[in-house]
Amino acid sequence: MPLTVEEREAFLAEPHIGALSVASGRPDRAPVTVPIWYGYEPGGEVWIVTERSSRKFALIQAAGRFSMMADHGPRYVSVEGEVVLTETTTGAELRAMAARYLPGEQVDPYVKNAMEVFTEMVTVRMRPRRWLSADLSAPTRD
Numbered sequence: 001m002p003l004t005v006e007e008r009e010a011f012l013a014e015p016h017i018g019a020l021s022v023a024s025g026r027p028d029r030a031p032v033t034v035p036i037w038y039g040y041e042p043g044g045e046v047w048i049v050t051e052r053s054s055r056k057f058a059l060i061q062a063a064g065r066f067s068m069m070a071d072h073g074p075r076y077v078s079v080e081g082e083v084v085l086t087e088t089t090t091g092a093e094l095r096a097m098a099a100r101y102l103p104g105e106q107v108d109p110y111v112k113n114a115m116e117v118f119t120e121m122v123t124v125r126m127r128p129r130r131w132l133s134a135d136l137s138a139p140t141r142d
Contacts, residue, residue: 003133008077009042011133015100016070020048022056023063032059037101038068045125046079049089049097052120060124061086068126074136081129089121 003011021033034056039047046068050057060066060083067080094114098107114121 001135003075003077003135006042007135008131008133009040011072011075012040012046012070012077012079013042014070014072016072018048018068018070020056020066020068022059022066025059025062032056036068037097038070039097039100045084045127046081047093047123047125049094049121049123051118052088052122057122057124066124066126074134076132076134078132079126079128079130081127083124084127085123085125087123089123091115093123094121 015037018036018038019033020036020038021031024030024032032055036048036050048068065080065082067078069076069078071077091111095107095111098110098114102110
């Protein structure tokens with residue numbers, strides 16, 4: 001059964017691994033789908049961090065939109081919308097994303113390594129427009 005607005009936003013705000021999908025730009029290919037860390041606060045935008053030189057970022061720029069799905073057991077939330085902001089990732093954003101997914105003692109080493117390894121990171125923000133959600137273990141509401 002579908003989640004309520006509050007349930008789906010709270011679920012998406014939890015640190016699940018997302019599956020980001022974006023149009024491949026080719027009529028003979030399905031959308032490109034990749035696992036990704038993401039950030040979200042209820043009522044806000046979904047945001048991701050990726051390399052500026054990545055194929056994923058080029059496809060997101062070309063499409064101007066993407067979808068993202070998070071799931072855990074019998075629950076899932078899928079959200080789709082347009083890109084509303086793309087900017088160079090700040091150290092604070094990279095740290096916030098790492099802290100969302102990693103134990104505290106691993107955050108600083110991850111951030112240091114990412115800043116050395118990746119050429120240029122960008123933060124992409126998407127405004128949710130369409131939602132799909134369900135809790136397949138929940139009884140139906142009357």
